[in-house]
Amino acid sequence: MLKSxxxxxxxxxxxxxxxxxxxxxxxxxxxxxxxxxxxxAAVRSAAALFDVSPLHKYLIGGKDAARLMDRxxxxxxxxxxxxxxxxxxxxxxxxxxxxxxxxxxxxEATFRLTSADxxxxxxxxxxxxxxxxxxxxxxxxxxxxxxxxxxxxxxxxLAPYDMGKLKYFRVAKTTIRDIPVSISRTGYTGDLGYEIxxxxxxxxxxxxxxxxxxxxxxxxxxxxxxxxxARIEAGLIMLDVDYFSSHHALIESRKSTPFxxxxxxxxxxxxxxxxxxxxxxxxxVRGAAWGFVGLEIDWVSFETLFAAHHLPPAISNVPxxxxxxxxxxxxxxxxxxxxxxxxxxxKPLALAHLRRPHFAPGTKVDVEVTVEHTRxxxxxxxxxxPFFDPPRxxx
Amino acid sequence: xxxxxxxxxxIGGGHNGLVAAAYLARAGKxxxxxxxxxxxxxxxxxxxxxPGFKYSVFSYVVSLLRPEIIRDLDLPKHGLQILPLESxxxxxxxxxxxxxxxxxxxxxxxxxxxxxxxxxxxxxxGHLMHHMAMAVKPILGMIPPDPTSLSPRDLAGLLKLGRxxxxxxxxxxHALHKLMTMSSADYLDEWFEFxxxxxxKSASGIIGTFLGPRSPGSAYVLLHHYMGEIDGxxxxxxxxxxGTGAISESIASAAKAQxxxxxxxxxxxxxxxxxxxxxGVALTTGEEIPASLVVSGLDPRLTFTRLIDPxxxxxxxxxGIRRYKFRGSSGKVNLALSGLPDFTCMPGFGPHLxxxxxxxxxxxxxxxxxDDAKYGEFSRxxxxxxxxxxxxxxGMAPPGKHVMSIFVQYAPFNLNGGWNExxxxxxxxxxxxxxxxxxxxxxxxxxxxxxxxxxxxxxITGLTEGNIFQGExxxxxxxxxxxxxxxxxxxxxxxxxxxxxxxxHPGGGIMGASGRLAALEILKRAx
Numbered sequence: 001m002l003k004s005x006x007x008x009x010x011x012x013x014x015x016x017x018x019x020x021x022x023x024x025x026x027x028x029x030x031x032x033x034x035x036x037x038x039x040x041a042a043v044r045s046a047a048a049l050f051d052v053s054p055l056h057k058y059l060i061g062g063k064d065a066a067r068l069m070d071r072x073x074x075x076x077x078x079x080x081x082x083x084x085x086x087x088x089x090x091x092x093x094x095x096x097x098x099x100x101x102x103x104x105x106x107x108e109a110t111f112r113l114t115s116a117d118x119x120x121x122x123x124x125x126x127x128x129x130x131x132x133x134x135x136x137x138x139x140x141x142x143x144x145x146x147x148x149x150x151x152x153x154x155x156x157x158l159a160p161y162d163m164g165k166l167k168y169f170r171v172a173k174t175t176i177r178d179i180p181v182s183i184s185r186t187g188y189t190g191d192l193g194y195e196i197x198x199x200x201x202x203x204x205x206x207x208x209x210x211x212x213x214x215x216x217x218x219x220x221x222x223x224x225x226x227x228x229x230a231r232i233e234a235g236l237i238m239l240d241v242d243y244f245s246s247h248h249a250l251i252e253s254r255k256s257t258p259f260x261x262x263x264x265x266x267x268x269x270x271x272x273x274x275x276x277x278x279x280x281x282x283x284x285v286r287g288a289a290w291g292f293v294g295l296e297i298d299w300v301s302f303e304t305l306f307a308a309h310h311l312p313p314a315i316s317n318v319p320x321x322x323x324x325x326x327x328x329x330x331x332x333x334x335x336x337x338x339x340x341x342x343x344x345x346x347k348p349l350a351l352a353h354l355r356r357p358h359f360a361p362g363t364k365v366d367v368e369v370t371v372e373h374t375r376x377x378x379x380x381x382x383x384x385x386p387f388f389d390p391p392r393x394x395x
Numbered sequence: 396x397x398x399x400x401x402x403x404x405x406i407g408g409g410h411n412g413l414v415a416a417a418y419l420a421r422a423g424k425x426x427x428x429x430x431x432x433x434x435x436x437x438x439x440x441x442x443x444x445x446p447g448f449k450y451s452v453f454s455y456v457v458s459l460l461r462p463e464i465i466r467d468l469d470l471p472k473h474g475l476q477i478l479p480l481e482s483x484x485x486x487x488x489x490x491x492x493x494x495x496x497x498x499x500x501x502x503x504x505x506x507x508x509x510x511x512x513x514x515x516x517x518x519x520x521g522h523l524m525h526h527m528a529m530a531v532k533p534i535l536g537m538i539p540p541d542p543t544s545l546s547p548r549d550l551a552g553l554l555k556l557g558r559x560x561x562x563x564x565x566x567x568x569h570a571l572h573k574l575m576t577m578s579s580a581d582y583l584d585e586w587f588e589f590x591x592x593x594x595x596k597s598a599s600g601i602i603g604t605f606l607g608p609r610s611p612g613s614a615y616v617l618l619h620h621y622m623g624e625i626d627g628x629x630x631x632x633x634x635x636x637x638g639t640g641a642i643s644e645s646i647a648s649a650a651k652a653q654x655x656x657x658x659x660x661x662x663x664x665x666x667x668x669x670x671x672x673x674x675g676v677a678l679t680t681g682e683e684i685p686a687s688l689v690v691s692g693l694d695p696r697l698t699f700t701r702l703i704d705p706x707x708x709x710x711x712x713x714x715g716i717r718r719y720k721f722r723g724s725s726g727k728v729n730l731a732l733s734g735l736p737d738f739t740c741m742p743g744f745g746p747h748l749x750x751x752x753x754x755x756x757x758x759x760x761x762x763x764x765x766d767d768a769k770y771g772e773f774s775r776x777x778x779x780x781x782x783x784x785x786x787x788x789x790g791m792a793p794p795g796k797h798v799m800s801i802f803v804q805y806a807p808f809n810l811n812g813g814w815n816e817x818x819x820x821x822x823x824x825x826x827x828x829x830x831x832x833x834x835x836x837x838x839x840x841x842x843x844x845x846x847x848x849x850x851x852x853x854x855i856t857g858l859t860e861g862n863i864f865q866g867e868x869x870x871x872x873x874x875x876x877x878x879x880x881x882x883x884x885x886x887x888x889x890x891x892x893x894x895x896x897x898x899x900h901p902g903g904g905i906m907g908a909s910g911r912l913a914a915l916e917i918l919k920r921a922x
Contacts, residue, residue, distance in 0.1 A: 045790075
C-alpha cells in the first residue's frame with residue numbers, strides 16, 4: 001500500500017482524472033486537472049501550491065551537527081549562517097553524487113536536511129563518533145511549496161512576518177493564521193517562491209488557510225507534471241531521472257560527480273575535509289568527462305520532420321522522462337534524460353548529458369525523435385542552464 | 396537642429412505596424428514607428444479605464460499570432476506569455492448548458508448528453524477541419540500570387556499553390572470548395588444536429604463581419620478561426636498575461652531591441668509625396684520627418700485616401716478602395732466587477748468562469764441578432780463572447796475583484812439615426828440585460844462599465860467604420876483581392892509607399908502575418 005501525505009484528504013478530492021503517480025513511496029497527483037496546462041501557468045503567472053511532503057526530511061542537532069553536515073555535503077557549512085539555506089549535493093568517498101537537497105541552518109546547532117532518497121543510514125555512517133542527534137521528520141513534518149509571482153503577496157496576507165525581508169535561500173519561523181510554520185524562500189521551479197514546513201498534524205488547516213487567502217490571487221493546486229515542466233525550464237536536476245545516486249547505480253558508468261551534473265559550482269575549492277574532496281579536486285584539474293546542459297530543439301527542423309508526413313508537430317503537454325540519444329556528426333555523444341515543451345519560452349527543451357567537448361553552449365547536436373514510427377533526428381543547440389531565469393526568482 | 400534621418404517610417408503602432416518595424420529594423424533599416432495614441436497597440440491595448448482594473452479594451456484573446464513571428468522576434472523574452480483559456484460554455488434558454496472543455500474525453504461526454512451523433516461527428520469534423528486548415532495554412536505565410544498575372548513570380552506562386560491543392564485529393568478539395576462558398580449554418584447542418592452546438596460553432600464564422608450565420612461566405616471565416624488549432628502544438632492560443640496590450644508591448648520591445656524607434660502621441664497628417672515617390676511624413680503638428688520608405692499600418696481607406704491624395708492614384712484602385720467593405724458590426728463592453736457572476740446554468744464558482752461564455756443558444760438567435768443589424772439597429776439580444784480575464788490572470792483586477800470582457804455582435808456602424816451617448820448606453824443596457832438572463836447577479840456587481848460602439852472604435856483607434864479586421868474577412872476581399880486586385884502585395888502605386896495592416900493579406904486577428912509579409916516584401920523589393 002502506498003503512503004499518502006498529510007494533505008491527502010484535500011488533494012485527493014481535487015484529482016479529477018485520478019492521475020496518480022509514485023513519489024518516494026507516496027501516491028501523489030501528476031495533476032489535478034486532466035492536463036497540467038493551467039497548473040503550470042499558475043507557477044509562472046500567479047501562484048501554484050505543490051504538496052512536496054514526500055521529500056525526506058531530517059533534523060540534525062547536537063554539538064557536532066555542523067561538523068557532520070560539513071563532512072557530508074560539498075558546500076562549506078562554516079559559511080552557512082543561521083537562517084540561511086544551501087542547495088547542495090553530497091558525495092561518496094570517490095566524489096560520486098549520493099543525493100542532492102537543501103540544508104537549512106535553523107539555529108547555531110540545528111539543521112534541517114532534505115533529500116530525495118532516504119539518508120538515514122548515510123547520516124549515521126558519517127556521524128560515527130560525533131555528538132549529534134538525528135531525527136527523521138519525513139512523516140511528522142508536512143511541506144508545501146507555494147511558487148509563482150504572487151506567492152509573496154499571498155503569504156504577506158497570511159503571515160505576520162515581513163515576507164519582503166525573507167531573502168532568496170533564507171528561512172524564518174512565523175505563523176500562518178496562527179499555525180506555527182517555518183518558511184524558506186526556496187523552491188524547485190526557478191520562480192519567486194516559498195516552501196512552508198508545518199507539523200503534520202496542522203497540515204490541513206494550513207492548506208485551507210492558503211487556499212482561502214490565496215484564492216483572490218489565483219492560487220492553484222498543482223501536481224508533479226507542472227512541477228516537472230517548471231524545474232526543467234529552471235535547469236534543476238532530479239535524482240533517478242537525470243542522474244542516479246552512487247548508492248543505487250548498478251554499474252559504475254551510471255554514477256556522476258557534481259561537475260558532471262552541473263553542480264560544480266557547489267564544490268568549493270578552499271573547503272577542508274569532506275566526502276569526496278580528493279577525487280573532486282583531481283577532477284577539477286582534469287576537467288569533467290561529461291557536461292549536463294540544456295538542449296533547445298530547433299522548431300523548424302522538428303516541424304519539418306512531421307511535415308514530411310503531412311502532420312503537425314506532436315508535442316505532449318506532459319513532460320517526458322526517457323533516455324534520448326544525442327548525436328554530433330552522426331556519432332552519439334550523449335543522451336537527454338528529461339524534457340518538455342516550454343509553454344513560456346515556446347520551445348521544446350531537454351536536459352542532457354554530453355561528452356566533452358560537445359557540451360559547450362552553442363554546440364549543435366541532433367536528438368532522436370520518433371516521427372510516424374520512424375527514427376529521425378532533429379537539430380538542437382546546447383544552452384547553459386537555466387533556460388528560464390526571471391529576475392523575480394531572486395527578488 | 397537636424398532632423399534624424401530614417402530609412403523607414405511605419406505609420407501606426409498597431410501590432411502589424413510593430414511587427415513590420417521589428418522585421419525592417421532587424422534587417423538593418425533605421426526604422427521609426429509613429430503612433431497617434433499615447434500607447435502602442437492599436438486595437439490590442441490594455442488600459443486602466445477604471446483605476447485598478449485592466450481592460451483589454453478592444454481585442455481580448457490571441458489565437459493566430461504566427462509562430463514564426465514569435466520565434467524570429469523572440470517574443471517570449473520580451474514579455475509574450477500566453478495563458479490557457481480552456482473552455483467554452485454556452486448557456487441555454489432551458490437552464491441547461493453546452494460546454495467544451497480542455498479535455499477531449501470530457502468534451503465528448505458533454506456533447507453525448509445533447510446528441511450522441513454529434514459527439515461521434517465531432518471527431519470526424521475535427522479531422523476534416525484539420526485538413527482544411529493544413530490546406531489553407533501555407534497561404535497565410537505567402538505573398539499572394541495574382542492568378543491573372545503572367546509574371547514569373549506570380550506563376551511560380553500559383554504553381555506552388557496549384558500543386559498544393561492538387562495534393563489535397565478530391566474529397567478535401569470539394570470540402571474546401573464548400574467551406575469557401577457556403578454559410579456556416581448550412582455547412583454545420585451537414586455535420587451536426589444539436590442547435591446550440593451549431594450556433595456556438597457558427598459564431599466564430601460571423602465575428603467581425605456583417606454576415607449572419609446563414610449568409611454565404613461565413614463558413615470560410617469559420618476556417619480562419621480553425622487555423623489557430625493546427626498551431627496547437629505551439630500553443631499560441633489563449634489569453635496574454637496583462638491583456639492584449641502586453642502582446643503589443645512585447646512586439647514593441649522586440650522592435651526596439653532591433654534598433655527601431657517608437658514615438659507615441661505622434662499623429663501623421665499625411666505622407667509627403669514628391670514626383671510620385673514617398674519622401675517622408677508630416678505630423679499633425681507640422682513636423683516633417685523624411686524617410687526613403689513609408690509603410691502604412693492603417694486600414695486601406697486611410698492608407699489610400701487620407702494619408703495621400705487619391706487624385707494621384709489609378710482610378711480603379713480608388714474605386715476598389717471605395718467599394719472595399721468595412722461595415723463594422725461589433726462592439727465591446729468591458730466591466731469592472733465587485734465579484735463573480737453566478738450563472739444559472741452552472742451555479743457558483745467553477746471552471747466555466749476561467750473560459751469563454753458564449754451567448755449563442757441557437758442559430759435562430761444569432762440570425763435574429765443579425766436581422767436587427769441588417770435594418771440598422773443594434774441586436775436587442777446580441778451574440779456575445781464573454782471572458783473574465785481576472786480569472787485567468789489575477790493581475791487584471793484588485794484581489795477578489797474581476798474584469799469582464801464582452802465581445803458583442805451586432806452593433807452596426809451605420810446605426811439608424813447614428814450613434815450617440817443615449818444609443819451607446821442603450822446598447823450597453825441591452826448587453827448587460829441579455830447577459831443577466833443567464834447570470835442574474837451581474838448587474839449588481841458592476842463597478843464600472845465601458846461601452847464601445849463601432850463609432851467609438853473608429854474614433855479611438857482610427858479603424859474605419861470600427862471594423863476590427865481593417866475590413867471584412869469576406870471572400871471577395873481576401874488573398875490576391877485584399878485590399879483590392881493588383882495591389883494585394885503590400886505595394887502601392889507610389890514609389891516607396893507600402894501597406895502592412897490587416898487590410899492586406901492575410902487579414903485580421905492578432906496574427907502579425909500582414910506586418911511580417913509586408914516587411915519581407917519590402918526588403919525584397921527595396922533592399
